Structure formats: structure tokens, C-alpha cells
Amino acid sequence: MEPVKSDSPDPVDGRSRMGDRLRALRRERGMTLQQVADRTGISIGTLSKVERGLASLGYDRFERLAQGMDVDLAALFAEGATIAPGAVAAARQGEVTPHSTENYDLGFLFSEVWGKTMTPVIAVHRADRSMNLDSWMRHPGQEFAYVIEGVLELLFENRPPLRLCAGDSAYFDSSNGHLYTCGAGEQVTVLVVCSTPQETLIDHLGKRGSN
């Protein structure tokens, strides 16, 4: 039986891509090889070779590198999936990308930033808006909600509801069916942060729960 070699990734390419990534990371912080070596305990020569794709790091060196450079080990290996190293983005009040569903008008923050591991959303809901109370939201990951203004009634499929006032917050497993409604007063504004990437989240918003 022949080993797979047809579409296996070219190790040289992989190495040099990783090398470029590491060099970019170092340059981004304005550090020298010496400084990286001091922080990580990896020798200068090795770092030099690795950055140029002439060699690759072993497992233990990757661990030390991640620890010394304060980078998540897994993030070092994430190709396009990570935010660009050193990326910084700002959004002014009201700068959102609107997205409407059956029950909500959502405003996605930073929807132009790629590789986010979290998705921040501003949700506004009015008391007079009709809602389909059967279409639970449900998606992988976790969710954090902070009430900016008004009173929020946070419903769960299998739990008692939560009534949250401005300044209150909730944290829950978002694979549970959940639903945001206006608790009292005319409207409520909520800042929601999901641990799910935006694309994944939008995929799931389309689906309808069917109880």
C-alpha cells in the first residue's frame, strides 16, 4: 500500500510560510533575534534559519516560542483563520453592518475584520415588534450579553427567563435555544459578544428552530 504523496502539502512551502509568519510577528513588535532568543530560550541561529524556511521548529520549541511571545500556540498554526498579527480596528458609535432576521435587527461590529474569534453585535429591540417565540436562536459556542439601555427579557428554551436591567449581564452556552425580548419600557439595547466567528454565526441565524 502506497503512502499518500499526491496531494500532501509541500513541506518546504509550509516551512517558509511559517517562517514568514514568525518573521512578520517579530518585526511587528520591533524585536531583534537576540530579544526573541532571550524571551523564548531558542538560540539566535535556529530562529534565523526557521524564519528563512531553512529549517522548522520541533514541538517543544513551538511551545517555548508561544509562551515567550505571548501568542496562543494554536494561533501560530491557524493559516487564514487568525486575525492579522498586530491588527487594530476601531468603530464609532452606530458604525455597524445591519443584518435582519425574523425577530431581530442586528448590527455587526467589525464585520470587515477577518479571522475574529469573537463576534460583537449590537441588538436593539422595540416593545411593539412582533416576535416568533418558537424560533429559538441556537449556535455553537458561548455568548456574553451586556444590557446598555432599557430592560431585557432573556428567554431560554429549557430554563427560566432572566430579566436584566442596564449594567446587568449574562453568560451562557449558546447552543441552548435563546431569545432576546424587550422586558419593559419601549426598547432595549444590548451588546452581545459570541465566541463564534461571524460567518458561522450568520449560517446559523438563517436556520429556524422548529418546535
Place this chain on the structure above:
Amino acid sequence: MEPVKSDSPDPVDGRSRMGDRLRALRRERGMTLQQVADRTGISIGTLSKVERGLASLGYDRFERLAQGMDVDLAALFAEGATIAPGAVAAARQGEVTPHSTENYDLGFLFSEVWGKTMTPVIAVHRADRSMNLDSWMRHPGQEFAYVIEGVLELLFENRPPLRLCAGDSAYFDSSNGHLYTCGAGEQVTVLVVCSTPQETLIDHLGKRGSN
């Protein structure tokens, strides 16, 4: 100049943890070493040693393994603690676990909830508080900041600062050195959400940047 060795991860431990992970992955799918070897092009002997922590894989073998086993390369390195399925928690305004550092008085939200993939924090900063502008915050992951009240001056090690007013927000790679200060007025209140687990975050808050 001595290489860092005090708190560097024990390579043997790292190896055996990775080995256990890989063995579990293989067993879950009911595969033999031979089958994995065929799919990945890595020899049986090597796989055996790696699974038992007697050796570790080099970069190119990790690539082949991820491809052959249809797993995300980055996911192989993600240690997985997850929140209890179905968990729901609420916090009222002011219900925080205080944590003080050189520059900040932070309030952790939901610090009693385990397995969170995100860490929400309320940070309050007063204009009269003295700050060490050399001790940059730096930790793995990404960070989202939303200004609740006041004006925030968000400083970066290698980037121009951001001035954010109430309702404005920022999203950035938190492995970049960063620092929150009071921009104008008497004080600023910021809601910060990090994609880093709380324990990891606190570990890094202790450390001092040394430029």
C-alpha cells in the same frame, strides 16, 4: 544572559499531553496505527513513539497528520476545557470579582463560571491615577473593548493611539502591547471582552513588559 527556563513548559509533559491527545483522536475513530500511517504518510514506528510521548513530531509531520486525519491544524494544539453544556449565568450591575494590578483596578465578570472561552471585564480608570506607561499589557488572543462612559485613550506599543468616546469600540490582537488610559474628563468605564480564558489572562497580568 541566561535563557528563560524558570517557567518554560516541561517539554516531556507537553509531548505526553499531545501524545495522549493524538492517541485519543485515533481511538475515537477506531483506526490502527497502520491506517493512520497510510493516510498521513508518517511511519508506524514514529506514530507509536509520539503517542507515548517518547518523541515529538516536526512541523511537516504535523501538517501531514492534520491533512490526513481531516482535522484543523490549529485545533490539534488547542487544549479544550468547555463550559458545562446548557450553562446559564447572570450578573447584576456591580457584581464583579475585583483584581488589582499596577495600573488598573479590574472587575472580572462571571469569574465563578468555569470553561469560559471569553473573559468579560469591567475596567474603571480615573484621570488622577498614576500609570506606568512602560508596562504594556500583552496576552494571547483577541480583545474587544466597548466604552460605556467617559473618554478612553487606548495606547498601543507599535501603533498610534485610539481615542474612543462612549458607544465607540475597538477590536485588536491582544498579543500587541496595549494600555488603557483616561482620555479626557474624570474617569472612564470600559467593558472589555478577551478571547483568552480568565486563568491565562491573570497569569499574564502579573508579568511586566520590559522595554
Place this chain on the structure above:
DNA sequence: AAGACAATTTTCGAATACGAAAAACTCTGG
């Protein structure tokens, strides 16, 4: 230019990963 210093690259022995094949475990049925 030349010298001085910082940063990077190259060199080269020791340590480690790697694959092929041999040896040592499992199992199962007779």
C-alpha cells in the same frame, strides 16, 4: 573611507526525529 558596533547568517559537533525492518505483544480459533 575606515572604524565601531549591532544584527544576522553561516559553520559544525551533539542531540533528536525519522523510516524500515525485526521483535514482541495481543487476540482468536482449534
Place this chain on the structure above:
DNA sequence: CCAGAGTTTTTCGTATTCGAAAATTGTCTT
């Protein structure tokens, strides 16, 4: 208990990584 097939572990020679130090390149300053 043995036989025999399937699976895992061990052995051993080759290839690669690794760190220390030397050599090179780059960047100021005079």
C-alpha cells in the same frame, strides 16, 4: 498449549534540528 494473523513496540542507520561561536552583513559616526 499452539498456530497464525493483526497490531504495537523496539532497534538501528540516516537525515534533520539545535545551540555556541565564528563569519558576514548592515548601519552609524567621525
